[in-house]
Amino acid sequence: MPDLSKMKKPDVKLVFLGDMNVGKTSLLHRYMERKFKDTISTVGGAFFLKQWGPYNISIWDTAGREQFHGLGSMYCRGAAAIILTYDVTNWQSLVELEERFLSLTDTANHDCIYALVGNKADLTDSKAHLCQDSDGLPEDRTECEEGRTETHVLSASPTPPASPTSLSDMLLHKQVAREDAVALYGRILRYKGLDEKSSLPADKMCFETSAKTGYNVDVLFETLFDLAVPAILRKRQENQASPTVDLEDWRQVSGKRGKSSCC
Template sequence: MPELSKMKKPDVKVVLLGDMNVGKTSLLHRYTERKFKDTISTVGGAFFLKQWGPYNISIWDTAGREQFHGLGSMYCRGAAAIILTYDVTNWQSLSELEERFLSLTDTANHDCIYALVGNKVDLTDPKAHQSQDSDVASEDRTDSEDMRTEPQLPTPPTSPASLSGVMLQKQVTPEDAAALYGRILRYKGLDETSSQPAEKMCFETSAKTGYNVDSLFEALFDLVLPSILRQRNENQESPTVDLEECRGSSNKRAKSSCC
């Protein structure tokens, strides 16, 4: 484990919230590791640090299971952006966002940005089988070339639809997500006319194919940039004291005064 003094300090925090099995962890792995893999349910929460240009963004993956529900409020504390995630083939996963998870965001920053993300769209829409993110497609091609020289185990299917090739019915439409986004703004007391419009903050993604995943995270990172710059300015105006540095300087003064 690296020394705490040498770890990069995050400039801003992004948190993923949503019910279990909606694919939060898979979305994060697709973005950070450029590939899809089956995952087990997150216990508590997991922390990832993403370097975005000169900035460091912490991304928190939270557990969707009921027994870890109370931890969500702690993870949301001080968040600059929250990704509320649901499964497009499961209406209940959307309603859970409003019923269980929205109140957890009360500890986020007052100017927190909210995005609604419908994952697993590859199960309902053939166009999601072709990734929109060129670098993800390039990575997939590289993986295919590597398989010629080094055998790899195939990725296990994630649903019956993957086995049959039959598209599932989408239970949550973009209009449903946009309506919930409007209710989130009203719950937060935010002015809808000055907030980001629903069409910019509601996404449909596929962690399995990479569809829209990069677009989601890059759009959010662009939107939290003002928060990063404001926080850096505040830190410059009120710099923190480095205790290790103070100890070192006091030791030098003690040695120099000694006969």
């Protein structure tokens, strides 16, 4: 169990942004609790704390509903990474990222990392039905098969279990291609005034995931955590170069000096 004293102050902040029902909360639960569960729409925001080696990383889950839109810029303030999430079966969810959520990132750090995440890949891609853990090995097969059964109603006749080949006939139409996400990533860099040649490449920062099966979820989080470490180190170096002054100690020292200099 992590030392609670070390978990009190995060070293860096990651923030999820995206429309409602794209699966932001489910992605967090899949990574933090290693399981999928149905969730209700987030109200305002939710906070998770993850210990990554010697570092403490806070992960903020924000509401996608229009009435909570104004809170987004507050949650993004000081963020080291923004995860812009959409639903691969819903084109409008990608459009909303650019039209409604991108401007909220103006309060993030100047060197903030941006990732585009297309969730619900299990609905459109047969290979996303393969559950994987952080080592790239299959997870609990029972959980995977339960997830499939809930998503797809299979024939009642005594046929073999669904395979990726047979599942292909039951997959939904994919409305957002990877090329669409890559194009949006380029526009995000231009909006932020970043040089595409010196920035992280789109093929590294555009992900397709499934919170239901765990597909690419560990890859997403661990990639971002690794990329955030340099920001943590820079922050610590800046704090060492410019140490914070304790006002209470300063007042005590100032008061003693004032008394001793009195005639």
